Amino acid sequence: MNLSIKEIEKEIIEEFELFDNWVDKYEYLIDLGKSLPKIEEHEKTNENIISGCQSQVWLNAKKQNNEVHFFADSDAIMTKGIIAILIRVLSHQEPKEIINANLDFINTIGLKEQLSPTRANGLVSMIKKMKIYALGFEKKL
Amino acid sequence: MRNEKEIRDLFPLLDIKVNDRPLIYLDNAATTQKSKEVISEIEKFYSLENSNIHRGVHHLSQLSTDNFEKSRITVQNFINAEHNHEIIFTKGTTESINLLASCYREILKKDDEIIISEMEHHSNIVPWQICCQNTGAKLKIIPFDEHGNLDLETFKNLLNTNTKLVAITHISNSLGTINPIEEIIKLSHEKNAKVLIDGAQSAAHVKIDVQNLDADFYCFSAHKLFGPTGVGVLYGKEELLNLLPPYQGGGEMIKEVDFEKTTFAPLPFKFEAGTPNICGVVAFKKAIELIQRIGIDNIKEYEDKLLSYATEKLTKIGGLKIYGQAKLKSAIISFNIEGIHHYDLGLILDKMGIAIRTGHHCTQPVMKKFKIAGTARISFAYYNTFNEIDKCIDAIEKAKKMLL
Numbered sequence: 150m151n152l153s154i155k156e157i158e159k160e161i162i163e164e165f166e167l168f169d170n171w172v173d174k175y176e177y178l179i180d181l182g183k184s185l186p187k188i189e190e191h192e193k194t195n196e197n198i199i200s201g202c203q204s205q206v207w208l209n210a211k212k213q214n215n216e217v218h219f220f221a222d223s224d225a226i227m228t229k230g231i232i233a234i235l236i237r238v239l240s241h242q243e244p245k246e247i248i249n250a251n252l253d254f255i256n257t258i259g260l261k262e263q264l265s266p267t268r269a270n271g272l273v274s275m276i277k278k279m280k281i282y283a284l285g286f287e288k289k290l
Numbered sequence: 291m292r293n294e295k296e297i298r299d300l301f302p303l304l305d306i307k308v309n310d311r312p313l314i315y316l317d318n319a320a321t322t323q324k325s326k327e328v329i330s331e332i333e334k335f336y337s338l339e340n341s342n343i344h345r346g347v348h349h350l351s352q353l354s355t356d357n358f359e360k361s362r363i364t365v366q367n368f369i370n371a372e373h374n375h376e377i378i379f380t381k382g383t384t385e386s387i388n389l390l391a392s393c394y395r396e397i398l399k400k401d402d403e404i405i406i407s408e409m410e411h412h413s414n415i416v417p418w419q420i421c422c423q424n425t426g427a428k429l430k431i432i433p434f435d436e437h438g439n440l441d442l443e444t445f446k447n448l449l450n451t452n453t454k455l456v457a458i459t460h461i462s463n464s465l466g467t468i469n470p471i472e473e474i475i476k477l478s479h480e481k482n483a484k485v486l487i488d489g490a491q492s493a494a495h496v497k498i499d500v501q502n503l504d505a506d507f508y509c510f511s512a513h514k515l516f517g518p519t520g521v522g523v524l525y526g527k528e529e530l531l532n533l534l535p536p537y538q539g540g541g542e543m544i545k546e547v548d549f550e551k552t553t554f555a556p557l558p559f560k561f562e563a564g565t566p567n568i569c570g571v572v573a574f575k576k577a578i579e580l581i582q583r584i585g586i587d588n589i590k591e592y593e594d595k596l597l598s599y600a601t602e603k604l605t606k607i608g609g610l611k612i613y614g615q616a617k618l619k620s621a622i623i624s625f626n627i628e629g630i631h632h633y634d635l636g637l638i639l640d641k642m643g644i645a646i647r648t649g650h651h652c653t654q655p656v657m658k659k660f661k662i663a664g665t666a667r668i669s670f671a672y673y674n675t676f677n678e679i680d681k682c683i684d685a686i687e688k689a690k691k692m693l694l
């Protein structure tokens with residue numbers, strides 16, 4: 150049985166509480182970014198790109214047994230770290246859960262504040278795109 | 291002699307902390323910080339002088355009109371224009387270029403040609419593209435080499451009797467190149483082409499003498515030379531400005547309005563429709579006076595030292611590549627470190643209180659030429675110090691360790 154979105158959010162909040170300075174937090178994000186599986190070059194298309202002013206993100210999704218699986222990549226490592234966290238929370242969940250997730254944990258772990266304001270736009274577009282995928286899968290049911 | 295404490299004290303913002311670290315502001319090509327005198331002039335204007343200009347007979351209107359026009363004379367002297375009515379106030383370089391481009395839209399014909407360069411800011415590309423789309427005129431591009439020097443041989447070949455305008459940046463905001471505008475102007479004039487110089491990156495850093503240059507048009511933004519945002523200048527030779535059609539219609543720019551026919555006001559008012567940024571223009575004077583007090587040659591000499599010091603130190607960082615190593619450079623350094631995205635570097639430096647620019651710097655053709663998505667960019671002003679460079683270099687080394 151998968152953990153629910155809320156449960157994973159709680160896990161992440163607890164992990165981030167251990168960091169008492171930005172260096173540790175950033176290093177953690179960088180490590181997450183480095184360990185995120187790359188997606189193939191040919192899967193980086195104009196359809197799945199999220200163009201930010203600063204870095205680019207490619208986001209793919211597929212559905213298996215009514216669960217959405219996300220795959221993503223970025224040219225910037227910090228962005229990849231954020232994506233890794235979002236994937237950890239939203240991947241392997243049912244479309245309905247993804248659509249309804251409010252993802253409060255982003256504020257709690259200080260990511261929104263850390264990665265704003267031009268930067269937070271990227272985060273917002275990423276979440277939006279993930280929800281749009283989920284919405285698409287939900288409709289096909 | 292440069293008195294470091296005195297100059298730093300003039301800029302209140304330099305004293306703040308960012309992320310609990312003393313701010314190191316190295317994004318001066320985007321905008322510079324404002325001097326105390328500029329800030330207090332803004333407060334003084336709104337507290338004691340505010341009124342609309344050129345219209346009222348009352349005391350305040352006289353006062354603000356006088357101060358507004360004094361700024362025009364200060365700008366005239368700053369760039370050595372022949373007449374004060376050759377100085378048009380706009381809201382910035384971008385508007386100055388758009389003003390000229392919209393006038394040229396009225397007078398260009400099919401077969402006419404405009405020449406720009408491959409290192410232009412988008413502000414000096416897009417208005418001319420629109421202008422060409424509307425008139426059928428052709429846009430020609432001067433390339434630059436791998437060091438960031440313009441290819442003058444190609445330029446000579448592009449120039450012909452159809453060339454109506456050459457629009458070139460004085461200093462590249464992404465590469466730092468100081469272009470040989472004297473020569474470009476001379477060559478253009480031999481073919482009877484007019485020349486617009488985009489001086490956005492020059493006004494706070496190098497001497498500008500429009501008469502000596504024989505520039506037909508020259509523009510810059512107040513906010514890049516310690517002045518307020520929302521104020522810019524378009525200089526144009528009197529006889530050319532008189533030939534151009536007006537830009538926007540409205541109050542202030544007319545002589546007489548009749549539904550049959552409206553006659554336009556003389557220069558400079560013909561191009562200044564509506565209520566301008568009066569306070570900004572008035573306070574701009576204080577910024578120019580500061581530069582005049584320090585002396586632009588002293589500024590240039592000091593910034594050259596910052597540039598060579600920083601370039602030398604950066605070059606020692608393994609995997610670091612500088613984009614733009616022209617023979618003549620202003621204090622702007624664009625670079626990337628192998629294996630590191632400029633955005634990641636920018637985020638980490640920000641955490642250490644260091645403000646640099648990352649991205650394409652509104653010069654996407656330059657990025658395309660080097661086949662990169664963007665760069666990290668450090669750009670200096672007179673108030674920056676060698677100590678700040680040392681701290682920035684340390685921070686880059688630290689960031690590199692974190693990221694690689």
Ligand SMILES: Cc1ncc(COP(=O)(O)O)c(C=O)c1O
Pocket residue numbers: 319320381382383384385411413414459461462463488490491511
């Ligand atoms: C070379 C150059 N041209 C034009 C501009 C546009 O200036 P503004 O945004 O003040 O209108 C800039 C500003 O970055 C610039 O560097």
